[in-house]
Each structure stands twice: as C-alpha cells, then as structure tokens.
Amino acid sequence: MPLVPMRQILDEAAKGGYGVGAFNVNNMEQIQAIMEAANETNSPVIIQASRGALKYSRMIYLKKLMEAACEEYPHIPVAMHLDHGNSLKTLQEAIDLGFTSVMMDGSLAEDGKTPNTYEQNVEITRKAVELAHPLGITVEGELGCLGGIEDGHGAGLSADQVNDHLTDPRQAEDFVAKTGLDALAVAIGTSHGAYKSGRKDPKTGEVLPPALAMERIHQIHQRMPNCHMVMHGSSSVPKALVDIINQYGGKMPGTFGIPIEQIQDGIKHGVRKINVDTDSRLAITGAIRKVFFEKPEKFDPRDYLKPARDAAKLVYIERMKAFGQAGHAGDYTPMTLDEMKAVYRKAR
C-alpha cells in the first residue's frame, strides 16, 4: 500500500469516534516496532519525523525505511507526517521526500523558538495550505504555544508562561476559517518531553500532574464539531518505564506525563491525532539499560536493540488500544494523493 494522506486517516477517525497515535521515529527499530504493533492490533497509523529526526537519519534513510514498512504491511494505512515544520522550504523538502502530511508550526518563528504574532501565524499557515493542498498533502497548524523543548524546537516556556499561551477557542475558529488547514494543534498546557509538570505538592514536594485546560478542547469542539484537533506532548510517561531506567543506573527524577484518561476525554471531544514520542524513548532506553546492567559482557548491538524494539512495540500496542484506533485498519479503501487533490479542488 502506498502512503495515504493523513487527512483521510483523521476523517475516518472522526467517523469512528476514535483517536490515532502519531509516533515519532528516528530509526529502523522504532518504525518496525510501530508497524508490528499496527499489524497485531489492525490499526491505521501516523508515523512522524521532526526536523531533528530527518537530520539524524539523513532524510533518505527514513524515506526508504517507510517504503519498506508499507511494503511489508500492505493492509495497514500509514500516513507519513512532518512534525513541527518551521518554514515553507522545510515543508517542500518533506513533500519532495514523499511525506503525505506536513505540520506548519506558525506559532513560532522560523528559528523554532520565538513566538509569532497571530497574524504571522495565519499568513504562514495559509501559505502552507496553498503549497500542500494542490498536491493532495495534509496540513496541520498550531495555535498557542506548548511548553518544553524537543529536538531544539520550542519556545522553552515555563509552566506559568504556558498558561499565557493557551489556545483561545474563538481565535481557533477564525484561524481555521482563514487558513483552511486540516488539523489544528491546540495548546492546553501540555509540554514536550518527559518533564511536563512544574507543579509540586507544597507539603511533600512530590511532583503533581500538569494542569490541563481540557475545557478549551471542549469549547473548540462545540464551536467546530468537524475540526480535527491534535494533542502534542501527549506521552503518558508511565512510572513503570521511568522506574526501569532509574533502577538500572539512569537518573530521571520528577517526570510526569499526560494521563491516558485525559487523552480519552479529548478524543471524545474532537481530538483525532495524539503525538507520542517520549514514551517510546523511555521504553527503548530502559530496555537497553537493563541489558547493559544485567549482561555487561554483551557487545552485539542486536542483544540490546531487539529488547528495545520489543519494549517500544508494547508501548505502541497499549496506546493504539487506548486511543481506539485498534481494529480500524480495514475500515476503508486508502486514498491516493491524486484522489485527495480532487477533494481539495472541489472544496475550494
């Protein structure tokens, strides 16, 4: 099966009332783990790469790995998505490489750090749609800013600053109308990475869950029931995975993620794409640390990369079941980019 436009995966998810995990990849083991998980649970999937991932994998390797994944599992609909594109040039590079979906993160300037004005965001996101839709490519945009930094991308906002950059539901409606995008990433207080909470219990000093503004998602869904929303920074950072890392010599104190129940509440209210990166990183790191600790005589990379791949796969399976995409791979006939082009032409 060729890669499918992400828009189709999101439209189908909306029809079926479920969410789809968008998992970040850098290498072969992650792609294989995602595909094995998708195959076992019969799930459509979104595989995404950040600019950092493309740089690390030197572009062409990721493309070829994705092609291999589609060839091995022809019955699984896969969208390949660029995460946090920073300029039209980056979007064009991804499209040339064969991506079927791109994110234009106009919430930040091209440096990926400085917050843009609303007008700047509208302008660049609209241009991204003008570039991508005639080619049948899906566009995700972002309104509001997230906390944390991932792969050098992010405004690095503190927990307090995050609350000043939440998505305004009324502005969201204007943004979607003016840009014509396919999917809207919302800022509701999530952060990228493993440390999502700046809140501590004043008495015990224990880290508390991040306070999420779920009501913003409810309000946006009420205003725009057909708008596909995206939750970024939505790893759950399970304690069990962090414990394994710490047990075998790692040092990750005070981590916190997004509880699955909150993501599921989002899915009930229009969230169709859930970005998960950190959880697979944790699973991989823990599995490798365990081998290094228990079998220090091992030196064949397969001895630790295979358990790492297996550990990541378990995380993907859990998420696919929790988000509801499991069982839905065979629901529809995959569209080509040419067919998607025609849909966009009609809508104009």
Ligand SMILES: [Zn+2]
């Ligand atoms: Zn993100």
